[in-house]
Amino acid sequence: MESFKNALAASIRQSRAFYGAVALLVIIYLVYNILHPHGFSSAVLVQNANEMAAIAFLAMAQTVPVLLGGLDLSVGAVMTLTSCIASELVHGSPATILFGMVMTLLSGTAFGLLNGIIVVYGRLQPIIVTLATGAIAIGLALFIRPKPGGEIDADLNWAVTNSLRDLVETYHLFNPDAGWFAPVAWIPVPLLALLAVAVLVWIPFRKSVTGRTVYAIGSAEGAAYMSGLPINRAKIAAFALAGFFAACGGLYLAIQTSSGNADVMQAGAYTLNSIAAVVLGGTSLLGGIGGAIASLVGACILRVISFYFRIVSIDPLLQPLIEGLVLLAAVSLGALRTLRVKNNLDLFR
Amino acid sequence: MKLKALLFSTAAAVLFSAGMSQAGPKIVSGPGAEPKCFAPWAADTKYLQWEKKKGPYKVAIVNGFVGNTWRIQMIKTAKAYAEDPAMKGKIAEFKVVSTGTDAPAQLGAIEDFINQGYDAIVTIAVAPDGFDRVIRLADKNNVVLVPFDNVLDTDKVMQVNENQLEMGRKWGQFALDELHAKGVKGGKILEVRGLPGNSVDRDRSVGINEVFKKDGGKWEMVSVVGNWDDGTTQKVVADAIAVHGKFDAVVGQGGSNGVIQALKDAKHPWVPIAGESENGFRKAIAAHSADGLKGISIGQSPGLVAIAMKAAVSALEGNVMPQLISVPLPVATYKELKDGENYWSNLPDNFFTVNEFPPCGVNISGPAIMAQNESNTK
Numbered sequence: 132m133e134s135f136k137n138a139l140a141a142s143i144r145q146s147r148a149f150y151g152a153v154a155l156l157v158i159i160y161l162v163y164n165i166l167h168p169h170g171f172s173s174a175v176l177v178q179n180a181n182e183m184a185a186i187a188f189l190a191m192a193q194t195v196p197v198l199l200g201g202l203d204l205s206v207g208a209v210m211t212l213t214s215c216i217a218s219e220l221v222h223g224s225p226a227t228i229l230f231g232m233v234m235t236l237l238s239g240t241a242f243g244l245l246n247g248i249i250v251v252y253g254r255l256q257p258i259i260v261t262l263a264t265g266a267i268a269i270g271l272a273l274f275i276r277p278k279p280g281g282e283i284d285a286d287l288n289w290a291v292t293n294s295l296r297d298l299v300e301t302y303h304l305f306n307p308d309a310g311w312f313a314p315v316a317w318i319p320v321p322l323l324a325l326l327a328v329a330v331l332v333w334i335p336f337r338k339s340v341t342g343r344t345v346y347a348i349g350s351a352e353g354a355a356y357m358s359g360l361p362i363n364r365a366k367i368a369a370f371a372l373a374g375f376f377a378a379c380g381g382l383y384l385a386i387q388t389s390s391g392n393a394d395v396m397q398a399g400a401y402t403l404n405s406i407a408a409v410v411l412g413g414t415s416l417l418g419g420i421g422g423a424i425a426s427l428v429g430a431c432i433l434r435v436i437s438f439y440f441r442i443v444s445i446d447p448l449l450q451p452l453i454e455g456l457v458l459l460a461a462v463s464l465g466a467l468r469t470l471r472v473k474n475n476l477d478l479f480r
Numbered sequence: 481m482k483l484k485a486l487l488f489s490t491a492a493a494v495l496f497s498a499g500m501s502q503a504g505p506k507i508v509s510g511p512g513a514e515p516k517c518f519a520p521w522a523a524d525t526k527y528l529q530w531e532k533k534k535g536p537y538k539v540a541i542v543n544g545f546v547g548n549t550w551r552i553q554m555i556k557t558a559k560a561y562a563e564d565p566a567m568k569g570k571i572a573e574f575k576v577v578s579t580g581t582d583a584p585a586q587l588g589a590i591e592d593f594i595n596q597g598y599d600a601i602v603t604i605a606v607a608p609d610g611f612d613r614v615i616r617l618a619d620k621n622n623v624v625l626v627p628f629d630n631v632l633d634t635d636k637v638m639q640v641n642e643n644q645l646e647m648g649r650k651w652g653q654f655a656l657d658e659l660h661a662k663g664v665k666g667g668k669i670l671e672v673r674g675l676p677g678n679s680v681d682r683d684r685s686v687g688i689n690e691v692f693k694k695d696g697g698k699w700e701m702v703s704v705v706g707n708w709d710d711g712t713t714q715k716v717v718a719d720a721i722a723v724h725g726k727f728d729a730v731v732g733q734g735g736s737n738g739v740i741q742a743l744k745d746a747k748h749p750w751v752p753i754a755g756e757s758e759n760g761f762r763k764a765i766a767a768h769s770a771d772g773l774k775g776i777s778i779g780q781s782p783g784l785v786a787i788a789m790k791a792a793v794s795a796l797e798g799n800v801m802p803q804l805i806s807v808p809l810p811v812a813t814y815k816e817l818k819d820g821e822n823y824w825s826n827l828p829d830n831f832f833t834v835n836e837f838p839p840c841g842v843n844i845s846g847p848a849i850m851a852q853n854e855s856n857t858k
Contacts, residue, residue: 167596174595182588279607292613388583388610396581437585440577441592447555447576
């Protein structure tokens with residue numbers, strides 16, 4: 132118990148920004164549920180999780196290049212491209228649905244891999260490379276789906292965008308009203324999908340040598356190189372992983388909307404919001420500090436802020452202004468540490 | 481504690497949903513309520529009927545993109561109409577949100593309002609597809625969902641729009657009639673088109689060209705693309721005048737202020753002009769109709785939101801409604817223009833004049849919206 136306490140204290144000391152973000156999320160989400168006429172219900176949680184899923188995946192995607200000290204301006208475009216691909220493939224028999232989902236995720240990963248290869252072997256800045264490849268992704272998306280539409284399996288749409296209970300009921304897995312199932316039946320599927328990807332993909336990656344090299348590159352690329360770390364491999368892997376996360380977002384978006392839409396404006400908005408979510412989660416844009424789970428929290432904060440406009444009466448034309456102010460305030464919380472640095476050199480970290 | 485509350489309400493929700501049968505509108509036969517206002521789109525349009533609910537109702541508007549004059553005017557109109565004596569007593573709660581061009585956020589907002597127990601949700605869809613889940617939820621909870629302006633590719637919800645093809649035909653017919661009245665049987669017509677690739681632009685253009693083709697006169701159509709934008713339109717019209725010298729009439733879909741400005745700058749004689757419903761265009765028609773500027777002004781009105789709200793409330797009252805409602809086109813020719821009534825010489829040019837739909841009893845005029853504007857800033 133004592134050692135756990137110490138470990139927790141150390142963890143909090145080391146990642147104040149992350150715990151600050153978690154605390155902020157818990158507070159604003161609790162207040163939201165208290166103000167909501169049907170707060171603390173599964174229906175509200177399911178709706179919230181649905182709305183958060185795509186941007187949360189995208190925030191995780193953005194995190195990996197940011198940890199390198201770069202930015203990926205193509206994540207929104209890759210999400211759009213993969214959602215258009217999914218709208219072509221994810222229907223039919225269970226086998227073809229599964230095949231379509233795997234193909235969607237693979238195509239996103241491949242696109243990310245391409246980004247990484249261009250960055251590493253072209254010796255180019257990630258921000259410029261991804262600006263260009265993002266335009267390519269949008270072009271491909273428009274080519275695949277010039278007009279919004281496509282088809283996604285209706286059962287899949289209903290099962291994945293609801294609570295576990297509906298998933299079990301839709302696919303007749305077992306009796307959805309079984310007693311042992313009740314304690315978890317209310318959990319929204321998108322939330323589980325997010326956590327599964329975070330736990331099964333992100334955490335093993337972070338613990339691997341490649342993952343730790345990503346952090347090392349962000350902290351001091353020269354030192355990482357001198358230490359003999361696999362720099363090129365880590366960079367390529369980072370962009371490929373970003374592509375994978377973006378594809379998860381695209382797949383979810385396609386399932387959620389039962390269609391694909393090569394919406395250029397939406398792609399741009401999602402890219403920018405993914406950067407905001409990364410910063411809100413406490414990941415440093417300079418690289419080396421933070422993580423995908425922190426960005427997941429950041430994405431949730433970003434969304435919950437906009438939830439408030441639906442329960443509190445604010446003039447519709449003032450809403451963007453207020454959202455911007457709240458966002459600025461939330462990001463500023465992360466800068467509080469500068470007030471307590473002992474040595475000005477710390478500011479450059 | 482949070483978890484406990486969550487479990488409790490979930491159990492309640494599960495029980496609730498188990499006991500609830502599949503609700504939603506019934507397909508019935510027409511005619512519907514107030515057919516002059518809620519006109520069916522076509523002869524084969526289905527009719528829908530929801531279970532009657534007791535008022536007053538909770539109504540929400542979920543807008544997508546915000547940031548151009550039209551959308552801002554639409555939001556102001558919605559707020560003004562909610563305060564209108566015809567509506568005020570029927571609406572218990574009224575909320576407007578704009579989600580930007582973000583499909584999950586728009587779907588989320590709609591679902592949130594369903595969860596909050598709203599009775600009707602009026603929306604301009606960010607995409608013509610992808611609303612299956614919220615339509616299903618709305619039906620399950622007996623919520624009336626009404627897309628308007630940018631409508632959905634589905635016949636499962638009640639939708640409200642203006643007939644763009646008919647609008648094009650009316651524009652063309654007016655110009656043709658004015659030319660015939662002058663004794664002109666052939667000549668050059670300048671057509672100003674809108675945003676390329678858009679179904680609205682396509683339908684309007686088809687309507688315009690159809691009329692001239694049918695006439696049998698020797699008409700040469702010159703098409704330029706103005707993107708429905710005053711600046712772009714002014715430039716392309718000026719270019720067209722420079723190349724072709726003189727047109728017998730101008731038929732434009734939008735950016736009508738630009739058409740007027742370009743003709744003025746080129747000292748082009750006034751000719752019959754068909755255009756949208758910008759205030760500046762109507763001001764010009766009123767000022768110069770005696771000199772030959774015989775104008776017609778029809779618009780996609782931001783006031784459509786009021787019709788959509790009225791339709792939603794009518795559906796909640798248990799009335800039979802057409803699935804696709806064709807809102808009567810708000811037409812004003814130079815003969816009907818009156819300052820302070822259907823245009824305002826003291827208001828800005830880029831203001832969309834048509835907000836009023838007399839057949840629907842919707843009379844939110846320009847000054848009413850301006851008043852709404854002032855009360856917002858308090």
